[in-house]
Amino acid sequence: MAARAIEEFVESLAATKAGQNSDNFFDFTNPGNAGRRRNLELYLQEMYRREPNVLLLGEAPGFRGMRITGVPFTNTSILQGGIDHFGLFGPGKGYILPTGLPAVPPEPTATVMWRVLVELDFLPLLWSAYPLHPHLPNNCLSNRSPTTTEALAGQPFWLALRRLFPITSVVAVGNVAYRSILASGRSAPKVRHPAHGGKARFRLELQELLEAGIAR
Numbered sequence: 001m002a003a004r005a006i007e008e009f010v011e012s013l014a015a016t017k018a019g020q021n022s023d024n025f026f027d028f029t030n031p032g033n034a035g036r037r038r039n040l041e042l043y044l045q046e047m048y049r050r051e052p053n054v055l056l057l058g059e060a061p062g063f064r065g066m067r068i069t070g071v072p073f074t075n076t077s078i079l080q081g082g083i084d085h086f087g088l089f090g091p092g093k094g095y096i097l098p099t100g101l102p103a104v105p106p107e108p109t110a111t112v113m114w115r116v117l118v119e120l121d122f123l124p125l126l127w128s129a130y131p132l133h134p135h136l137p138n139n140c141l142s143n144r145s146p147t148t149t150e151a152l153a154g155q156p157f158w159l160a161l162r163r164l165f166p167i168t169s170v171v172a173v174g175n176v177a178y179r180s181i182l183a184s185g186r187s188a189p190k191v192r193h194p195a196h197g198g199k200a201r202f203r204l205e206l207q208e209l210l211e212a213g214i215a216r
Contacts, residue, residue: 005164006044010037013131013157019150023133023140025067035098036070039079042094043071044161047125053168054124057158059176059193060134060146065107067133070098072126073113075106085118102141112194116203122210125165129180130154151180159184169214173202189214 010026014037018024026037061067065075074089076097082090089095117123130146131154146154158180162170170186172178174193181188191205192198 002048002164003045006041006048009044009157009160009164010041012160013040016132016153018132019153021135021137021144022150023067023135025061025133026070030100032099033070035096039070039095039098043074046088046093048165050123051166052123052125053166054122055158055162055165055167055170056124056126056173057170057177057181057188058126058128058173060128060130060143060150060154061132062107062109062143063102063133063135063141064104065110066128068098068101068104069095071095072128073110075110076101077106078110078114083114083118085121086123104141109193109195112199112202116194116199116206119203120207120210122206124171125161125167127158127161128154129158129177131157146176148179151176152183155180155184171206171209171214 014024014026014028016024026033026040058073066072068076069079071079079089079095079097082088082093130150134144134146134150136142136144170181170188172181172188172190178188178190189209191209192201194202
């Protein structure tokens with residue numbers, strides 16, 4: 001039952017129309033997106049077995065991370081090398097590198113995210129307030145913050161994950177996620193986004209939540 005629910009979730013995401021200056025890298029028009037859909041299904045199935053009770057909600061996929069791999073906060077190096085501490089990704093897990101990859105270095109924010117999670121021995125479900133890739137006009141190899149309208153469009157997806165998984169706490173990673181949570185009529189703690197030199201503060205604030213029992 002869970003496997004079918006996850007499959008339907010990914011199919012719904014793939015059928016979502018991307019707005020201007022935004023890209024749905026799961027849609028059915030590009031054959032290379034099939035690998036991304038499969039990777040996302042594998043990640044969600046794996047996490048379902050782990051029964052995470054915390055959803056860590058970021059802002060949006062980056063063009064050097066999830067935009068390529070299909071997995072939240074995960075770049076090609078992580079997908080191929082794995083996270084030994086948690087037994088995630090890497091050889092033998094079934095993940096593939098989709099075709100037509102841009103020649104870009106791996107996203108550093110993904111590396112920072114997973115390093116902190118390993119340091120804290122904490123494995124939440126990862127997702128974004130806007131699950132598609134927002135980019136600058138005429139430049140798919142760029143990132144921008146999601147608009148309020150885009151974050152609103154992404155709200156049903158993180159709410160669906162909240163219902164599908166045994167989530168008891170949602171933690172906003174950055175302001176976009178925080179505003180999305182508030183717009184849903186809920187409240188949640190907020191931590192610094194790890195991008196742009198935010199690792200130390202992100203780690204500290206997340207650790208404080210864990211120690212307070214808010215995000216366990």
